[in-house]
Amino acid sequence: MATNNYIELKNITKTFGGVVALKNVSLSICKGDCFALMGENGAGKSTLGKILAGIHKADSGETIINGKIIQINSPRDAFNNGISMVHQELSFCPDLSIAENLMLGKYPLRWGIKIDNEKMLLNAEQLLKQIELDINPNELMKNLSTAQNQMIQIANAIATGSDIIIFDEPTSSLSEKEVVSLFKLIKKLKEQNITLIYVSHRMDEIFEICNKVAVLRDGEYVDTCKISEVTKAQLIEKMIGRKIEEYFPSYLDTVKTDVILKVENLSSKGKFEDISFELHAGEILGFAGLVGAGRSEIAVAIFGLDNNVTGNVTIDGNKLSLNNVDNSLENGIVLVPEDRKLQGLALGLSCKENFSLPNLNQFSKLGVLNKGLEQEIVNNYFSKVSVKTDSVDSAVENLSGGNQQKIVLAKWIAHNSKLLIVDEPTRGIDIGSKTAIHNIIDELAQTGMGIVLISSELPEVINLSSRIIVMRNGKMVKEFTRGEANQDLLLRYMTGNELNN
Amino acid sequence: MRFDFSFIKKSRQETGLVVVVILIMTFLTFASDTIFVSGEYVNNFFRIDNLIPNVFTPMSWMAIMAIGATFVIISGGIDISIGSVFGISALGTVAVLQNLPETASAWYVIPLAFVVALGIGMFFGFINGSLVVGLKIHPFIVTLGTMSILRGIALVTITEKSLPGFGKTLPTSFTQNFISHEMNYGPFAWAKLQPIPMILMLLFAIAAAFYLNSTKWGREIYAVGGNEEAARFSGINVNWVKIRVFVLNGLAAGLAGMISAGYYGSANTATGEGYELTVIAAAVVGGASLLGGKGTAIGAVLGALIIKLIENGIDILKEIDFGIITVYVSKEYSKIIIGLAIIAAVAVDRLSSSFKSRKKVV
């Protein structure tokens, strides 16, 4: 049996300053496995991957590949040992072309110095074909959408011809269409007997493509199971150490009351066109669509940060002046933005400062802050959404993703709003936190707030929303009620295949 | 649970700076000679008639400007035109006040001085900020341009190159009776101290610290520097915050220019040349991060103090006897020592903060 083990990690420990990210973790992976790693936010999955990929160096422990102890001190060492990684955080050079980004650090050379541009393009084209992405490799990276970025990242990892590829939440910014291509690709890789380590919070995926799963909890190894021998509920229990009653809260069909938001003919050139819909108090309106369908742009436009937008937005009977955040905020419109690290939080500032940012007026008089009151409000809301932090004064960057997201939610909930727009509220968030956030959204709806929910996770949209609008290429294509919607139907409208079948 | 500890955490860095100040002062006290002045043997460094006139007073305008620079730096910007703004405010103040009779009333003169100096500073700060925001150009470039433009304006408009012009002088209610007022009474009458610049600096520092720490406008500056996009998505008018920090920086440079003008009773077209770099150095030594989001007013004052103490040390020390070896310090070494000090100060800060373990809460 032991001879079967292709990758063996023994007693890996890794600390960052005072934080123990991995504690004595040992794992064995066989050649050709598609090996899932699961665990809550901050469990240490990415850290483990990064140690294999040479980005972090373990404090202690050994890595054995194919029976040999190897030292991985840099990403280059990892390449040389046939290991590459698809990173969770997208990272590219925006002003360089796709081809160059794909060849970064491994340029084909002519005469040993000059970069062979032709070969670079050729290689890039082949890679793009492999991942089924039809783009000109000369295009600059900054012109790509998030999903395309993610696909390039995947291409980048397979470009090295590695024997071991680590995927760290590759689907968190992909929509169903790309996920399908990715899975096709993974199947191909499996056929080539390439060993895959697959990190994801999405249960269904794990069950679809992986054959084994290991669970980490708080940096410690918990267990490895064969996928065929485990259930979702068991896995969740291993991950969080307790049972979760229900995955999604049961939605209470509140009676429709007054219209709280009315959007008429909202358009923004190149982003979306002719959007009209209504939202009632206490209702959760879901927006489904492929990545790039224009959902986030609508949210941003309603929030008042789009300077090209035209049309009419009425909130609670008042006409909103467009492209004017102040006016939106005054009218009780708030937005939990899509990208928590870019748009949601200033990572270097404290939890409290981040929380207070849109709420400064609540505890200031003539501009002067009442810090005691601020502390009270912060504590109040942090306990309401159960943010876990030892002090509200520690920098948000020290918090796990789930807790960071809760702070973004908290800061907007505190802002006394009538309309809450949440964009990808649970992206990259573990199941425990996810359930908590779903509960919060649901409770808010019950208090009579109107909620717009944008999510690329179809189960999330379907289970939380009372109505669902499907978008494609910047246009509304279909509206479903809660009863009508199912994953298959939505997907067909999203991809434009509604007439087939 | 409810007590606000943020104060202590924020001031941890300032505590470090205070320790550095104390170390430098102790060193200078031991390293400097005992000299014989006004009939007494005293330590050449540690005596009130060295510290106040040679350290605290001339650091006043530098510290005020460093506070201004800190505003901009916290917001994630940089302003290298402050030397020129300082110069043109000082010139403007003198240009206006020199036309008043020498005996003009303080009630008229002093408010006028403030209005002119702060007005000029804020005006050019506003120009800087508007260009940064309006043209979306990196503030380094914008202020590189305005630095040159403002100096050019001073050269073109002030044909005498140095003010007050021939046969003119500033009202004494502004100079001798205000900014350069000499304390020839009280216990230190013999030392003829001129405390006003120092007092103005302290008042400004307190106001700035309050503004940054305890008002919503201050918080907004940290937010914009911490993450501009997140600030925008929190409904903050980022452009306006950016303009505001430049205006405040201009105000600081204007105030500093006015104090300098009053203290020296004059200004010229070269006044403030090269100050931008010293001022930024003071702000950075005081803990401001050029990446934005970090910095304090008190830190800026301490940064300026450290630089001034080093300069004073170079002036005072001729030779330092280390027991085994004796080092001769010449004024020529000042650039080397100050350069080393800037790097060392920031390096120490960097190292000490990387020792403070990063805590993570799950």
Next chain:
Amino acid sequence: MRFDFSFIKKSRQETGLVVVVILIMTFLTFASDTIFVSGEYVNNFFRIDNLIPNVFTPMSWMAIMAIGATFVIISGGIDISIGSVFGISALGTVAVLQNLPETASAWYVIPLAFVVALGIGMFFGFINGSLVVGLKIHPFIVTLGTMSILRGIALVTITEKSLPGFGKTLPTSFTQNFISHEMNYGPFAWAKLQPIPMILMLLFAIAAAFYLNSTKWGREIYAVGGNEEAARFSGINVNWVKIRVFVLNGLAAGLAGMISAGYYGSANTATGEGYELTVIAAAVVGGASLLGGKGTAIGAVLGALIIKLIENGIDILKEIDFGIITVYVSKEYSKIIIGLAIIAAVAVDRLSSSFKSRKKVV
């Protein structure tokens, strides 16, 4: 399909700069007088004996330094010590060569000059880079410190303040026969052109353009400036790239210092003071972005050319007749004009690139 269009895209910006150069030159040609020299009527601006000696030659060292600065800026850094590095390299070159006999052989003198000047430049570049990488301090601060330190070292070591020292002179094989060689033959013998600085600049620009565009070392610089994290994840040794750009920048400043020393046959402790800002301005006008990831060697040369043309223009224009009004241009306005030009150049670039619609590929 397979043709590499990236070249055209990259040079789009340079095309813009060339257009600006042509516009300025056309304007100056029309705005300047016709004058009578050496028996002929010629355009005061557009003639070889103005353009080469007053524009291209004195822009040589500035352009070389701007290319060096561009390396650092592309990588996302900044270096404000280059003026000092330039000065100390020039001083070092003169300090070494002045001890050789005036008639020393070129085979010995010229290699020695290169070794000394480039060696000094690269050494201090390496120090800068190592401090930035090793202490993780913002390059602005590090080089603010070394700027002061290097100037101090020059002041302390060169007691004469100006070299060559008393009674000494540089070997003619370095000066008259190399850097300041006068072309008193050929079709332009009458103009006594001194083309060597210009030729060295062109060679350096070509080498730098090749390095940046077509070698992996060059592309690594763009990658580090574009996204440091991505570069690191791709196996690029980011620290080494950062040290490398500072070394290259030092090399450029050293080469520029050597050329200046050879051209003027001397150097002094003030040589290069304040150059850092002009050089950074040239790099930025040439399209380098202080946010990193953008910039080209040819752009830097064009940026330097634009600044030098404006300086030349200020001396040429006395009055510009716009038909309706006549504007009198006084040299006193030069600082204002140059400041405006810097901001305008970058603003035009910014606006023009925001007009090029952002394409998004779906």
Next chain:
Amino acid sequence: KKDNKKTISIGLIAKNQTNPVFQAAYTGAKDAAIELGKKYGVEVKINWQTPTDENPQKQAEAIEQLARSGAAGIAVSCSDANILTSTIDKAVGLGSEVMCFDSDAPKSKRFAYFGTDDFICGQMVMKNLAAQMNNKGNIAILAGNQSAPNIQNRVKGILEELKNYPDIKLINNGIFYHAETPEQAAETINRAQTLNPTINGWACAGGWHLFTKNALKWDAGKVKVVAVDALPPELDYLESGHVQVLMAQNCYNWGYKSVEILLDRIINKTKLDNPIIIDQLTVVDKNNSAEFRKNWAKWIGSN
């Protein structure tokens, strides 16, 4: 270690540390300290507090620092008289004897000034240039830093004297400023000459451009040049014929005489009838340049 000789501390503050003329002054002061110290039987200490870059505020700080640490005498070359006046008065109030050299602060309570009269210097530049040009032709003025009052005074002297020569014209817009580094000065004068080929005489308020070698890119003698100061590199131009006349200031004496005047005041309590002691300029041309050059061996050669 120390004998019981009385120590007199004298502060010397020049404009900057980069210009060799001030190094010569420093040498002069140190020489005077030794020679005159012996004569008076005291130990004279020279405290060199010159800022590295030109900056009147820094000079003011240095004056105050010296005065407050018991300097008996202070000699200063003022970068800006206006700014230094109040500080000089303060130092006098604190009991130091203060004098100016090279650049005066006439409204202050300094008891003496030793140096060139810049206005007269400018006039002499123009007078010599006119003689070289046979009283006719077109001239331009190289004027250095617009903010430096002594340089601008020389420019005024030049312009005043120019009125006496009706056949000499200042070209239109003919005052050329530049940053005071040798390379910038050289670049400026060459550019100006190319663009204004009618210029056949240059009245230079300083000599920065001549601190470099081969700075003047035209044939020797084609354009007449008169400049101020006679540093060794400047003398080369006299010999090559590019420059006709240099107005030499005795910068070694700035230091030497200042110490002498200060000691006389401190020890002998001498009161001056006229506080202004004008140092006569030496007119240096081809004929006496070799001789003048010898001075420099003493002024900066020894160190």
